[in-house]
Amino acid sequence: MTYCVAMCLDAGLVFLSDSRTNAGVDHINSFRKLHAFERQGERVMVLMTAGNLSISQSVVNLLREKLAAKKGVNLDRVKNMFEAARHVGDCLREIYARDAAALKAFGIDFNASLILGGQIKGEPPRVFMIYAAGNFIEATPETPYFQIGESKYGKPIIDRVVTRSTGLDEAAKCALISMDSTIRSNLSVGLPLDLLIYARDAFRIAEHHVIDHDNAYFKHLHAQWGQSLRQAFAALPDPDWRHFQ
Amino acid sequence: MTYCVAMCLDAGLVFLSDSRTNAGVDHINSFRKLHAFERQGERVMVLMTAGNLSISQSVVNLLREKLAAKKGVNLDRVKNMFEAARHVGDCLREIYARDAAALKAFGIDFNASLILGGQIKGEPPRVFMIYAAGNFIEATPETPYFQIGESKYGKPIIDRVVTRSTGLDEAAKCALISMDSTIRSNLSVGLPLDLLIYARDAFRIAEHHVIDHDNAYFKHLHAQWGQSLRQAFAALPDPDWRHFQ
Numbered sequence: 001m002t003y004c005v006a007m008c009l010d011a012g013l014v015f016l017s018d019s020r021t022n023a024g025v026d027h028i029n030s031f032r033k034l035h036a037f038e039r040q041g042e043r044v045m046v047l048m049t050a051g052n053l054s055i056s057q058s059v060v061n062l063l064r065e066k067l068a069a070k071k072g073v074n075l076d077r078v079k080n081m082f083e084a085a086r087h088v089g090d091c092l093r094e095i096y097a098r099d100a101a102a103l104k105a106f107g108i109d110f111n112a113s114l115i116l117g118g119q120i121k122g123e124p125p126r127v128f129m130i131y132a133a134g135n136f137i138e139a140t141p142e143t144p145y146f147q148i149g150e151s152k153y154g155k156p157i158i159d160r161v162v163t164r165s166t167g168l169d170e171a172a173k174c175a176l177i178s179m180d181s182t183i184r185s186n187l188s189v190g191l192p193l194d195l196l197i198y199a200r201d202a203f204r205i206a207e208h209h210v211i212d213h214d215n216a217y218f219k220h221l222h223a224q225w226g227q228s229l230r231q232a233f234a235a236l237p238d239p240d241w242r243h244f245q
Numbered sequence: 246m247t248y249c250v251a252m253c254l255d256a257g258l259v260f261l262s263d264s265r266t267n268a269g270v271d272h273i274n275s276f277r278k279l280h281a282f283e284r285q286g287e288r289v290m291v292l293m294t295a296g297n298l299s300i301s302q303s304v305v306n307l308l309r310e311k312l313a314a315k316k317g318v319n320l321d322r323v324k325n326m327f328e329a330a331r332h333v334g335d336c337l338r339e340i341y342a343r344d345a346a347a348l349k350a351f352g353i354d355f356n357a358s359l360i361l362g363g364q365i366k367g368e369p370p371r372v373f374m375i376y377a378a379g380n381f382i383e384a385t386p387e388t389p390y391f392q393i394g395e396s397k398y399g400k401p402i403i404d405r406v407v408t409r410s411t412g413l414d415e416a417a418k419c420a421l422i423s424m425d426s427t428i429r430s431n432l433s434v435g436l437p438l439d440l441l442i443y444a445r446d447a448f449r450i451a452e453h454h455v456i457d458h459d460n461a462y463f464k465h466l467h468a469q470w471g472q473s474l475r476q477a478f479a480a481l482p483d484p485d486w487r488h489f490q
Contacts, residue, residue: 152398152430153398153400153401155398156398156426156429157474157478159429159430160471160474160478167483169483170483173481173482173484176484177478177481181401184401185400185404209486209489211489215489217482217484217485220482221481225477225481226405228477228480228481229402229406229474229477230405232470232473232474232476232477233405233422235473236418236469236470236473237462237465238412239414239417239421239462240462243462244452244454244456244460244462
């Protein structure tokens with residue numbers, strides 16, 4: 001399983017992914033699920049992947065191959081983020097055409113979902129969620145974030161605190177708390193985490209950190225958030241049954 | 246969809262269910278999913294259901310029919326909660342034998358999950374989760390609660406605050422907060438709620454309330470919990486990137 005979240009804010013973009021990959025609980029590994037493409041001063045793109053690892057890795061390799069070829073459509077040459085999302089969708093369809101029938105013969109679904117976010121000079125930062133079929137949707141002011149993988153445990157806190165106008169550091173804090181709740185409830189989501197912050201119109205990555213068990217800030221969030229929740233819970237009154245009909 | 250939770254505590258039992266049933270988003274109705282069987286002074290049992298409504302209703306009707314027949318195995322005559330769980334599982338299998346093939350012909354899975362909890366004189370309160378196949382598991386001191394239906398949004402808060410020694414009122418408060426998070430995130434879970442409290446060795450239901458939009462306590466929890474979470478979130482420090490490697 002996987003948990004990845006991307007937020008598209010007025011101030012820029014926040015990306016967070018875990019790195020656990022498992023085929024059953026007895027085959028757990030750590031793989032990077034966040035891939036950054038940067039041409040400083042001109043464009044920054046970040047791709048996060050969930051689903052079948054062989055499919056995700058094939059997409060990333062195909063994107064890199066096309067970049068290296070320096071001709072045809074590639075992430076360096078697309079004119080805007082909409083074209084970039086279409087390009088990633090096309091790569092996914094190329095892999096579908098190659099692999100889906102063989103996977104199906106073994107009873108394996110073509111299971112992949114991707115988040116692509118970034119900014120290309122001339123337009124604001126944008127974030128897309130790309131489905132296995134290669135189609136995609138874009139984050140809007142009303143729904144400024146996307147999640148892929150095990151999204152439910154970590155959704156309530158984002159819904160409560162993140163809006164388009166949330167600052168980048170505060171949004172990163174929220175993404176980390178959302179991840180902490182997910183890790184607590186789902187064994188198949190795990191450290192280390194990949195956290196990437198992009199400030200609007202910077203055209204270079206502001207922060208990109210791998211967060212592991214020894215990261216003091218994440219440890220503090222983990223301990224403090226649990227304690228705050230228990231305190232908030234204790235502060236609420238118990239039901240008084242006399243007031244129930 | 247549905248969200249139901251049952252907690253098996255030293256002090257007794259807490260049951261909470263929503264009442265929304267939908268076949269697609271354009272066909273939403275309200276049905277009771279919590280069914281209580283009580284023989285005061287001797288036994289109390291509560292059944293909550295999730296999954297295909299026709300299957301859940303058939304199980305409840307079959308259980309009541311067997312009760313009315315006053316012979317053979319029924320919920321009034323089983324000797325302990327293990328036998329009660331087996332009886333409910335058998336009723337589910339009876340309905341499977343009757344309906345599963347016909348449902349399959351229409352591409353409908355035999356989808357049902359039940360929670361049965363209660364106390365019969367001579368043993369402590371017990372809670373079981375019964376699967377569509379009629380097999381079941383029992384809550385233990387380490388895992389004192391079960392959820393059915395849309396369980397993920399409401400799980401983190403229960404994991405953080407409920408243990409076997411939590412009091413009944415506090416546990417009811419936690420169940421309601423867990424329900425509030427679920428309703429907030431999943432449109433197909435909705436009011437009114439059915440809340441039932443059973444105090445150990447009482448052999449009668451302590452509290453059974455239908456909680457609707459106008460319930461002052463639930464409204465207070467809803468508003469206050471959201472505000473507490475936002476305050477707890479605001480009180481945590483933002484990341485200081487200088488301390489990240």
